[in-house]
Amino acid sequence: MRQFATVLSNHPIAKGAMEMKVSVDTNEIAPGTFFHVKTSELLRRPLSVANVEGNVVTFLYKVIGAGTTDLAARRAGDKLDVLGPLGNGFPLQQAGKRVVLVGGGIGVPPLYYTRRMLAAREIETVAILGFDTKASIFYEDAFCELGETIITTVDGTYGEKGFVTGPLAQVDADVLFSCGPEPMLKAVAASHIEERYISIENRMGCGIGACFACVCQAPDGYVKVCSDGPVFRAEEVTL
Incomplete structure (x- = not known):
């Protein structure tokens, strides 16, 4: 479970958002799981899995404190002390025929890998992704390659103005998978979709x-x- 991952790349991809790719030694990583990454002598930070390609795992994170500031300084070739993968992940076996994926801000990343795995099972998906402003948006093209994708921004600078709950009210799906800030999760948890799964950060x-x-x-x-x-x-x- 504990290992030393090798940093392959680490760079900004949007306002306040960093993308890090690391090489790990693991056989299978379920969508929605995370790694607990050591950022100092005393601190670890949970990073959700944004993508997996072979033994390369992608993390997306927001620089908001000492731990993530330390992560942002890591360069290719550096070693990371990580625990993982940890957690239970999204239950793909419960996905039904159509899944709506609802993400907010830095809660968006685990939904990309989840959507890829759902597509591999030939399960139809629609993604609703919420951001504060246009400059904060990431992975739009990657999500669009996998199916219908709706972008919302709080300030209306891109996509639909407002919150993810607006377009969600118009979506028909069997199951909902969601990850994001607690106020968003609280609203999404009360949606009309019968089966609702939320990932808490x-x-x-x-x-x-x-x-x-x-x-x-x-x-x-x-x-x-x-x-x-x-x-x-x-x-x-x-x-």
């Missing part, structure tokens, strides 16, 4: 369920995002 301590740093409230208590999730049925958690 929380700060984590150990990444393996031992420290209880990433607990999330549930109807009958608490769940640990790192080991019980990060993907849950919408009704399994209380946002």
Whole structure:
């Protein structure tokens, strides 16, 4: 589970967003899982899997603090101490005939790899991706290659103005897979789609369920995002 990945590339792809590709030694990585990446002597950060091609894993992350600032300074050839893949991932076997993928900001990346794997199963998908502004948009072309893709921006500088919930209300699908900020997940969890799965992004301590740093409230208590999730049925958690 623990290994030293080799950085292949690391560069900005949009306002505040970085793309890092690393070489890892692993056999199979499920869509929606993550790696816990060591960024200092004491800190690790969970990075969701944006894509997998052979032994090359792509991460997308936002530079917002000391840990991700350290990641942004890594260069090709550097070694990364990583744990993973971790978590349960999206249940592709429950996808039905048509899936709507709803992502917001840095919650978009895991949905790209998920969509690729759904396409490999010949499952129809539509993606709704929300960003703050045009300069923040990434992976639009990659998503469009896989099917219908709707872009929203809060300020209306590109695509549909507003939030992902607007176009989502007009979409017919069997299953919903979503990842993004908590206010968005809360709104999406209340949508009309019958089967709804959400991926929660929380700060984590150990990444393996031992420290209880990433607990999330549930109807009958608490769940640990790192080991019980990060993907849950919408009704399994209380946002």
